[in-house]
Amino acid sequence: MGSRQAAFAGRDILRWSLVATLLALLLAAWLGGGVTEDSTSVDEWLQMLALPVLVLATAMLLQDPPRDRLVQAGLVVAGLIVLVPLIQLLPLPAAAGSDARNSLISDLGQAGVAGTTLRWSLAPFATEQGLLFLVPGFAAFLAGLALPARFRRWLMLALVMLILLNIPFAFFQAGLPADSAERLYQYPDGSAAFGGLFINHNHHATALVVGMALCIGLGVDSWRRRGGSSSFGPHLLYAAAALVCVMTMPLTGSRAGALLVVPIFVVTLIFVGVLPIVRFLRTRPGKGLALGSMVVALICLWLGFDSLAAVLVQDPRFPVAAATFRMGVDYAPWGSGVGSFVQAFAQNEPNLLLIPAYANHAHNEYAEWWLTGGIPAMVALLAGLALFAVAAWRIYTMQGRSGSAVFAAACWTAILAALVHSLVDFPLRTTSLMTVESLLAGMMLASIADGMRGARRRSRAADPKVG
Template identity: 45%
Template sequence: MPVTEFARRLLLPAVSVLLVACWLGGGVTVDDTGLDLALALLALPVVLLATWLLLVEGASRWVQIGIALALAIALVPALQLLQIPDALWRLPPARQALAVDLTAAGVQVSPHWSLTPYASERGLWMLLPALAAFLAACALWPVQRRRLLQVMLGLVLFNVGFAFFQAGLPPDSDLRLYAFDNGFGGLLVNTNHQATACIIGMVLAVGLAAEAKLRALRGETRPHWHWMYLGLALFLLLMVPLSTSRAGMVIVLPALALAVFASDVVPLRRILRTPGRLLLAVAVVVLAVIGVRAGIGWMAVDQLDELRHVMRAAAMAIGATHAPWGSGVGSFVPAFEQAAPAALQLPNYVNHAHNEYAQWWMTTGWLGMLVLLLVLALLVAVAIRLARSQGRQAVLASACWVALVAVLAHSWVDYPLRTLTLMATCGALAGVMLAAVAEARPRAHRQTRLDGQSASQTIVPTDELGDFPAD
């Protein structure tokens, strides 16, 4: 067996073990745990193996762009470790005031880009599991990509089962994972992140159902196997309310509708030709709209009872005083406490802005926002490519795309990507998406003449005819 083939066969078990480890030990939201370094070290061999395979066998243009953006994300905290001239360091208004205080206290200014270089270095290390999962997913064979999505779906289902187990234990039971009641979170300490995980699993189940349906047409799997995945999708949909996440309830129905149409579970061309399916599609859209409106109203009530919107506005304002450099990755807690408004002078410290975009702006400044815009532009480009593609790889890429968009939507009111569990999971989703979209076949159209009349007819996808080459 060639060395490269052996390495590629080894890659799927390696990244699967990494994801399992991240789910078992990376679900907490505190800034530092004893397992963080272990997970980062576990990711190193996966990074090296995946990088070697990508260098030896090459990568598609989509994967190359994704790798460039992944490195750009890692470059942000890496650059913040550098020292900069004192004049540039004092450029942000917040640092001018800080320099005055430090001088009055007799403390010499250390002009690093980041106000907390140690925390920024730690943030750089914490990117390793997600980077490893991303690179490994990019280097997998097509069939291995499906297996990886099945692994992620299995982890979500396991966590739901574990959440039921934990919820059934007495409050003082020694079997409880956490010393406090984390609700229906399971391995995840934050129930909002459980909602995010269930939405990811639901979308992946829809995508795997569509892919299984195409494989069944080739005789590669049981004819009705896709119904199992659809059942799992429905099950995970019903689990989202148990998480008590308001944002999750707003996102889950639109995510389901988008996944159904994007994954071609219900092809649009067939919907338009079949009144029953058209009625069902309209019902799904109406249900999604009703769910969104109800959820938005629910969240409007939430603004009266919680301070998330105040935290978001404060983080944006504080970020403006730290522009253009940002306060530094990992510096949110001290930088926020130093300039927080009176309404946020609370007995407990504010650990996150509860808005990923506001926190990213505050801690990374102009450079971080530029990288964020490039990532969003890549997602738009992938969506355009998928709209013109078909086949099993297009189906899997679409499911990953919808899952990532759902996570980004939830990031507006929470911080799911601040946990190693969801960060590594999203890294794997991004890798599968880019590798699969590069191999997705374009939709074909042709002009045909039937009974002497000219008619425009869409070619039936070869996936459905069963005579296409394996994706």
């Protein structure tokens, strides 16, 4: 009995140590990880701070290996993502190169560098930095899987507090003079973007959408734990916090964020079970509403087609993303190397896209992942999206019947916001958002596993013949 109590005490110490180091990592990542450069001195400190989280989370998972297949698949997908930059650091024979690689070898030969064996990555140092950049996110993902359900509510609340506290800081930064030394980021035109701790105001918009989704999940869970009481309680505070996130969104000036708010809001309500959309759509009013919505959407699309086409032509991010995808074909199947976008794009940039400043990212995470990672990156990406789709189906079938199901739904929609925004930007290229989204992914998979186990227990209790 004494040895068993000692084992339980040791496990509790491990859990609380993981919680403490994880919270420290989240706070540090939020305070210093809002820049969009691939590697800074702050990122190096964050990577070192993530190592204790990585070790403790791995120890917990080894003590109690996950049995749910979706969780196991999540570990495989995370491993594939990390594996992409790892294998790109291996040597690659010249005979296996693409046309772009063979041209590089020819140029090196003319420069007197003969017999060169290239690595998979054409920029090994950048790929090493890209690999290290993944460490905080990988550690947070494992921590989200390893920590039991009783910690998830508090971790989600901690994330909401970080997002909300950035709002007054953004007001403070926006109100400073252009030449103020207190400005966290100095912009070339002297403007003051409403980003707070984020150098990119679009990424602040992503964070606000994430905060809204988490507030909805926390509010619904609190309301149900109070038996659906309409009296004053934490659920009203969460509703107010979600409203603050929504009302702050226009101040960021992010078009993508403004477009994401309403769809993410509706999807979150559906997935937590508050809005039984399928049951409603089967009724006559529901069918009429669906048909009317489709007609209105088509009319709006027709009326706004010219404006949309003008945006696609005038906004440089769309031609840059298209050019990036075409360059990826030239570097296939191996890719130019994770972290090498700036060099690869600058060497192959079409004359029509020449701009005074260099393109730091493709503003389309999927096109950049294709250019820099090649086919191995696409395998990891498709595996991740397939896992995300299966998770969506599981969450929808649970319909928010338990706290775990509600948390999984909120995490899923928060991740969806970042994935959709990644079509026109690069929010996951910031250490802060990458760490937050990775933690949410781990908690989502763990919550789904807990929710499915709870559903099976309730089914067996209702029907003793089952199982």
